Amino acid sequence: xxxxxxxxxxxxxxxxxxxxxxxxxxxxxxxxxxxxxxxxxxxxxxxxxxxxxxxxxxxxxxxxxxxxxxxxxxxxxxxxxxxxxxxxxxxxxxxxxxxxxxxxxxxxxxxxxxxxxxxxxxxxxxxxxxxxxxxxxxxxxxxxxxxxxxxxxxxxxxxxxxxxxxxxxxxxxxxxxxxxxxxxxxxxxxxxxxxxxxxxxxxxxxxxxxxxxxxxxxxxxxxxxxxxxxxxxxxxxxxxxxxxxxxxxxxxxxxxxxxxxxxxxxxxxxxxxxxxxxxxxxxxxxxxxxxxxxxxxxxxxxxxxxxxxxxxxxxxxxxxxxxxx
Amino acid sequence: xxxxxxxxxxxxxxxxxxxxxxxxxxxxxxxxxxxxxxxxxxxxxxxxxxxxxxxxxxxxxxxxxxxxxxxxxxxxxxxxxxxxxxxxxxxxxxxxxxxxxxxxxxxxxxxxxxxxxxxxxxxxxxxxxxxxxxxxxxxxxxxxxxxxxxxxxxxxxxxxxxxxxxxxxxxxxxxxxxxxxxxxxxxxxxxxxxxxxxxxxxxxxxxxxxxxxxxxxxxxxxxxxxxxxxxxxxxxxxxxxxxxxxxxxxxxxxxxxxxxxxxxxxxxxxxxxxxxxxxxxxxxxxxxxxxxxxxxxxxxxxxxxxxxxxxxxxxxxxxxxxxxx
Numbered sequence: 001x002x003x004x005x006x007x008x009x010x011x012x013x014x015x016x017x018x019x020x021x022x023x024x025x026x027x028x029x030x031x032x033x034x035x036x037x038x039x040x041x042x043x044x045x046x047x048x049x050x051x052x053x054x055x056x057x058x059x060x061x062x063x064x065x066x067x068x069x070x071x072x073x074x075x076x077x078x079x080x081x082x083x084x085x086x087x088x089x090x091x092x093x094x095x096x097x098x099x100x101x102x103x104x105x106x107x108x109x110x111x112x113x114x115x116x117x118x119x120x121x122x123x124x125x126x127x128x129x130x131x132x133x134x135x136x137x138x139x140x141x142x143x144x145x146x147x148x149x150x151x152x153x154x155x156x157x158x159x160x161x162x163x164x165x166x167x168x169x170x171x172x173x174x175x176x177x178x179x180x181x182x183x184x185x186x187x188x189x190x191x192x193x194x195x196x197x198x199x200x201x202x203x204x205x206x207x208x209x210x211x212x213x214x215x216x217x218x219x220x221x222x223x224x225x226x227x228x229x230x231x232x233x234x235x236x237x238x239x240x241x242x243x244x245x246x247x248x249x250x251x252x253x254x255x256x257x258x259x260x261x262x263x264x265x266x267x268x269x270x271x272x273x274x275x276x277x278x279x280x281x282x283x284x285x286x287x288x289x290x291x292x293x294x295x296x297x298x299x300x301x302x303x304x305x306x307x308x309x310x311x312x313x314x315x316x317x318x319x320x321x322x323x324x325x
Numbered sequence: 326x327x328x329x330x331x332x333x334x335x336x337x338x339x340x341x342x343x344x345x346x347x348x349x350x351x352x353x354x355x356x357x358x359x360x361x362x363x364x365x366x367x368x369x370x371x372x373x374x375x376x377x378x379x380x381x382x383x384x385x386x387x388x389x390x391x392x393x394x395x396x397x398x399x400x401x402x403x404x405x406x407x408x409x410x411x412x413x414x415x416x417x418x419x420x421x422x423x424x425x426x427x428x429x430x431x432x433x434x435x436x437x438x439x440x441x442x443x444x445x446x447x448x449x450x451x452x453x454x455x456x457x458x459x460x461x462x463x464x465x466x467x468x469x470x471x472x473x474x475x476x477x478x479x480x481x482x483x484x485x486x487x488x489x490x491x492x493x494x495x496x497x498x499x500x501x502x503x504x505x506x507x508x509x510x511x512x513x514x515x516x517x518x519x520x521x522x523x524x525x526x527x528x529x530x531x532x533x534x535x536x537x538x539x540x541x542x543x544x545x546x547x548x549x550x551x552x553x554x555x556x557x558x559x560x561x562x563x564x565x566x567x568x569x570x571x572x573x574x575x576x577x578x579x580x581x582x583x584x585x586x587x588x589x590x591x592x593x594x595x596x597x598x599x600x601x602x603x604x605x606x607x608x609x610x611x612x613x614x615x616x617x618x619x620x621x622x623x624x625x626x627x628x629x630x631x632x633x634x635x636x637x638x639x640x641x642x643x644x645x646x647x648x649x650x
Contacts, residue, residue, distance in 0.1 A: 011365060011580070040336060077580055079402045079443035085510075103508045113510040114439040118404035118580040130477065134576070151650065152455065173576060183428045185410075185438040186511015192577040251459070251498060252517040255336070255402055255443040325476065 001053040002199040003028070003164070004316075005035050005072045007122075012036060013072045017053055018199055022316050024063035026056045035075050035200065039256040042147050042163060068316060073120035073196040074166060075145070075257060081117035081194065082248055083141070083170055083261035084110050086239045090266035090279060097282040098178055110239045110247045113186050115170075117259070121195035123316060126323030127171055128192070129298060135174035136296040136322060138223075139264040140275035140304045142215045142233050143168050144241050145200060149254040158245035159213055164200035166315045167219065168261060169304055171195065174278055174295060197305070198316030206314055213240030215306075217314070219265045221275050222303040228280065229273035233265045233306075275304075298324045326378040327524040328353070328489070329641075330360050330397045332447075337361060338397045342378050343524055347641050349388040351381045360400050360525065364581040367472050367488060393641060398445035398521040399491060400470070400582060406442035406519065407573055408466070408495055408586035409435050411564045415591035415604060422607040423503055435564045435572045438511050440495075442584070446520035448641060451648030452496055453517070454623060460500035461621040461647060463548075464589040465600035465629045467540045467558050468493050469566050470525060474579040483570035484538055489525035491640045492544065493586060494629055496520065499603055499620060522630070523641030531639055538565030540631075542639070544590045546600050547628040553605065554598035558590045558631070600629075623649045 004025065005013040014029040015038055031052065032038035032045045055061045085091050088106060095102055103111060121127065129136050145164040153161070170191070177190035203210045209217040216234025220227060239247070244260055265275045274280040281291035296302070305317035329350065330338040339354040340363055356377065357363035357370045380386045410416050413431060420427055428436060446452065454461050470489040478486065495516070502515030528535045534542040541559025545552060564572070569585055590600045599605040606616035621627070630642035 077404045079404060080441055082513075100509075111508060111510050112513050114441055114513060116405055116407075116439055116577060116579075117442070118583055119578055128476065151453065176576065181509040183436060184425075184506040184509065184511070185436050186509075188407075188437050188439060188573065189576045248513065251501065251514045252441060253444055254441075258443055 001049060001205060002201045003035060003038070003049070003074065004199050005074050005076060007070050007072050012076055017049060017056060018066060019056055019063065020312065022199065022313055023066055025066045026052065026061045026063055028052060036257050039145065039147065039163060042256060068198055069124050071124070071198045072122045074198070074200040075120065075196070075259065077119055078117040078257050078259050079255050080258040081115040082112055082258065083115050083263060084112045084239065084244050085263035086110060086237050086244065087263055087266040088238045089236060089268045090264040093266070093279045093282045097278060097285070098181070100181070107238065110244055112244070112248060115191055115194060119193055121193045121320070123196065123198045123318045125195065125320065127195070127296070127320050128325040129296070129322050130325045132295070132297055134176050137172045137174050137277045138221070138296065138302045138304070139170040139172055140219050140221050140229065141168050141170050141264060142219070142262040143196070144260050146245065146254055146258045146260060147256045149245060149249055149258065151249055151251065151253040153246060153249045155242040155246040158242035161245060162203060162241060164202060165206055165210070165215060166200050167197040167304055167306060167318060169195040169302065169318050169320065170261060170264070172276070195318055195320055197318050201315060213242040217306050219275060219304065219306050221273070224300055227273070229275040231265045231267045231272045231275050233262065236267055237262055296322050298322050326374060326530060327526045328360060328363070328374070328399065329524050330399050330401060332395050332397050337401050342374060342381060343391060344381055344388065345637065347524065347638055348391055350391045351377065351386045351388055353377060361582050364470065364472065364488060367581060393523055394449050396449070396523045397447045399523070399525040400445065400521070400584065402444060403442040403582050403584050404580050405583040406440040407437055407583065408440050408588060409437045409564065409569050410588035411435060411562045411569065412588055412591040413563045414561060414593045415589040418591070418604045418607045422603060422610070423506070425506070432563065435569055437569070437573060440516055440519060444518055446518045446645070448521065448523045448643045450520065450645065452520070452621070452645050453650040454621070454647050455650045457620070457622055458500060459498040462497045462499050462602045463546070463621065463627045463629070464495040464497055465544050465546050465554065466493050466495050466589060467544070467587040468521070469585050471570065471579055471583045471585060472581045474570060474574055474583065476574055476576065476578040478571060478574045480565070480567040480571040483567035486570060487528060487566060490528060490531055490535070490540060491525050492522040492629055492631060492643060494520040494627065494643050494645065495586060495589070497601070520643055520645055522643050526640060538567040542631050544600060544629065544631050546598070549625055552598070554600040556590045556592045556597045556600050558587065561592055562587055621647050623647050
């Protein structure tokens with residue numbers, strides 16, 4: 001099933017069910033008023049949502065046309081947003097661009113950072129930018145939303161903690177990140193609000209693409225109208241989502257609604273394109289001696305989505321324009 | 326006024342008002358069911374809570390004896406927990422202990438990291454530890470809780486966004502942090518769940534100690550029954566809380582309930598003691614050539630509090646024991 005959050009003037013909006021085609025929604029707030037509430041009470045709520053989804057498919061419940069502009073981020077705010085950098089090709093290219101060494105344990109130990117989670121952007125919200133010299137970039141990623149996850153959980157038990165899957169645009173300020181890396185405290189100012197795709201969907205809904213704890217499907221990035229990435233999000237994800245869960249849970253537990261990201265989807269095959277501008281600029285530097293593509297400016301647009309074999313958008317599209325603030 | 330969260334079997338507990346002495350509580354959940362809800366709707370909720378607090382002081386509303394064991398962290402989970410390292414003496418000692426260079430912009434640019442905020446420890450909850458080699462340490466800090474804070478806010482307007490003040494124990498795993506610093510992605514496994522003092526209090530409640538955006542009062546740390554710190558939390562806090570708000574809000578906004586920490590309270594005057602073991606060990610190394618105090622082991626206890634001139638505990642005491650998991 002597919003879930004979304006409809007804006008209603010409140011901070012957390014209200015929960016709706018969305019049909020497979022993403023064209024219509026049905027009431028779900030009578031089952032759980034918000035997405036967080038659904039995740040908090042998942043054991044009781046999930047079967048009731050599934051029953052409603054079946055009724056939707058049978059045409060028994062009233063359907064309403066979905067206007068994506070009315071959707072908030074599925075979790076408009078979350079208790080934790082943890083992003084990894086699990087596509088090693090991305091780490092290699094970006095570090096090379098910065099002239100930095102690779103972390104010693106690159107292949108054995110995930111890179112993760114704690115992201116800000118108090119105020120996310122919806123799939124059609126503008127990306128606010130007040131200074132173009134900050135080097136605004138998009139990063140197309142796959143994310144999962146966890147249920148309650150105990151400290152010390154092992155990878156083999158972690159997959160069952162994954163409740164929902166989606167895509168995000170992990171907005172980055174490249175010019176700010178570089179200086180933050182040297183301080184050792186991690187990213188902060190360089191990571192403004194992250195944007196999320198319209199729908200959070202259950203793993204069974206993305207079959208047959210969910211394999212080995214990864215989403216084996218191409219992520220499509222269209223930048224200013226040009227398709228610049230169709231990188232595969234499966235095989236080259238070095239650490240699977242269950243591996244990442246084991247890593248983050250080593251010293252603490254996580255509450256339902258924790259979001260965990262794959263990091264920028266990136267393939268070694270250059271013909272697949274790039275899912276962020278930093279990689280594109282690095283590839284240009286290798287080819288031409290200097291980057292050709294500037295970072296994002298006010299008015300630039302980025303669309304991120306993933307289609308099934310029939311061309312149906314699995315999570316709906318992130319489609320954002322950079323706006324001046 | 327003083328606010329707290331009483332455990333009731335739900336994830337977020339329910340809101341109560343606490344009298345000045347911290348001995349009794351009165352119902353507040355009929356005004357705002359949880360602490361987060363009170364912060365979400367602060368403009369409408371605050372005057373009603375203040376009216377109830379006045380009724381408490383006048384003996385008009387029923388009072389119930391407060392058992393601190395029944396309190397959760399005032400925000401059992403929060404949407405953001407951002408910790409700084411604003412006592413530069415702490416940064417200097419800890420980096421020296423690690424043999425690391427100081428950040429270049431130490432005095433002009435705050436060090437902040439994004440902490441995990443999905444599952445906090447209450448003031449009497451045990452600190453879970455599964456491996457003593459991780460180098461468990463406490464860190465006594467002052468924290469503020471923000472109301473909605475817009476991107477780009479300037480320091481001079483930031484103080485009015487501070488809703489509430491408290492103390493925390495920013496639990497750290499020193500052996501894990503060291504290796505994480507080198508990766509550049511910030512702290513993650515090295516920062517397990519943070520513990521908070523029983524009460525969140527308004528700034529007027531901590532007069533005359535709230536000065537220049539800092540809490541000018543000694544923080545008391547009692548480790549295994551021995552008072553080992555009475556460091557002043559005011560003057561040597563290099564960046565004030567409003568300065569920190571301006572820094573964190575440069576590239577994004579924050580939602581009500583965001584928690585912001587001072588970092589370990591630390592004074593250059595060694596006779597004030599230390600508010601974490603890492604500093605104590607560094608001072609021992611300077612004096613004796615090696616550290617004498619080991620990191621925390623199962624069964625060790627740490628008590629952190631702050632008293633007013635009459636000996637009343639301003640925020641109630643954090644009083645935790647390390648427990649094996």
